[in-house]
Amino acid sequence: MATPGSDGTAGAPPAGETGDTTTLIGRPADRYLDEAADHLAAVKDEILRRLRVRPGHRVLDVGCGNGTDALELARHVGDAGEVVGVDVSEEAVAGAIGRGLAAGAxxxxxxxxxxxxxxxxxxxxxxxxxxMVQHLEDPVAGVREMLRVTKPGGRILVADPDHGMWAPDLADRETTRAVLAWWFDNVRNPWIGRRLPGVLRAAGARDVHVTVMPVVLRGVAAADGLTGLMDALRHAGDAGVVPAERARALREEAARRDADGGFVMYGAIALAEGRRPE
Ligand SMILES: C[S@@+](CC[C@H](N)C(=O)[O-])C[C@H]1O[C@@H](n2cnc3c(N)ncnc32)[C@H](O)[C@@H]1O
Incomplete structure (x- = not known):
């Protein structure tokens, strides 16, 4: 089966592991992450609220990408606190350092x-x-390490999409299902959203709680920007995953709805939280 090079809401999976995150969904990673942050603003706010960060706290963001969330966290911990962002990608960290310097944070x-x-x-x-955890070979080991560096009683929060839950408003269910399954199976853990509570428990977290937040993408540009939907339809046709004419018909249908102002695509991101045992 051909590999599409998609990343769902999130970075071509093999790239996420190797640190080569210069492009995501075929565009510069930095630009992709900024666009994604716009679509996920409510999710980011909710993560912050649930982390219960206070002035003076020391907070870690793992898989920090271009540093947007760490910079926001820095505003909440104040001068007495400290925020550290880490990422396996050198390019991402270089970009984040630049932003941090520019913000004077x-x-x-x-x-x-x-x-x-x-x-x-x-x-x-x-x-x-x-x-980030969606890209990991061993999500439990990753979360266990996050717990290790967290103080006893301290909170961790892990948020990841569930790529089995994307729902674009397209009529041909059979073709749509086949394209989405093929595209998102390129992510290492496409169903991580539903697995997160179990992952946190297996890693040793206590008081595990999960909530799911909707992602509502209005218009083809938003759907394509976050998930690469139109690329998925194009490549699935070219790769013979579905008949090319059916993939083309879906692209045309999406474009028609878009012109009417009626195209939407829904998705879901799971926010799993827990504590390091005292
Ligand atoms: C989709 S991006 C999300 C970035 C950021 N958290 C955000 O919300 O904008 C996923 C990030 O996870 C990073 N990543 C992947 N595997 C990692 C690992 N093993 N350790 C640390 N970071 C990793 C990637 O380099 C990438 O920057």
Whole structure:
């Protein structure tokens, strides 16, 4: 089966592991993550609220990408607090450092993998990761390491999409299902959203709780921007995953609805939270 090079809401999966995140969904990673942040603003706000970050807290963002969320966290922990962002991608960390300097914020960034965080046990009051665990070969090991560096009783929050739940408003169900399954199976853990509570428990978290937030993409540009929908339809036809004429018909249908102002695509992101045992 051909591999499409999609990343769903999130970065071509093999790239996420290797650190080569210069492009995501065929566009510069930095631009992709900025666009995604616009679509996911409500999710990011909810993560922040649930982390219960306070002035003076020391907080870690794992898989921090271009640093947007770490910079926002820095505003909440204040001068007495500290935020650290880590990412396995050198390009991402270089971009995040640039943003941090431009913002003059008290936040630092470094290259590190979630599997080997360069911090002693119990270093942070809280730890977050967003759209990162979906790329991991071993999600439990990654979350266990996040718990290790969190203080006893401290909170971790892991947010990831469930790529089995994307619902574009297209009439041909059979073709749509086939294209979406093919496209999102390119993510290492496409169903991680529903697996997250089990992953946190297996990693040793206590008081595990999950909630699911909707993602509503209005218009083809938004759907394509976050998930690569139109690329998926194009490549699935070219690769023979579905008959080319049916894939083309779906693209035309999406464009027609878009012109009417009626095209939507829904999805879901799971926010799983827990504590390191006391
Ligand atoms: C889709 S991006 C999300 C970035 C950021 N959390 C955000 O919400 O904008 C996923 C990030 O996870 C990073 N990543 C993937 N595997 C990782 C690992 N093993 N350790 C740390 N970061 C990783 C990638 O380099 C990428 O920057």
């Amino acid at each position: 008290g936040v630092s960034f470094q290259v590190a993998s979630v599997y080997a965080l360069p911090f002693p046990d119990a270093s942070f009051d809280a730890c977050r990761s967003e759209r």
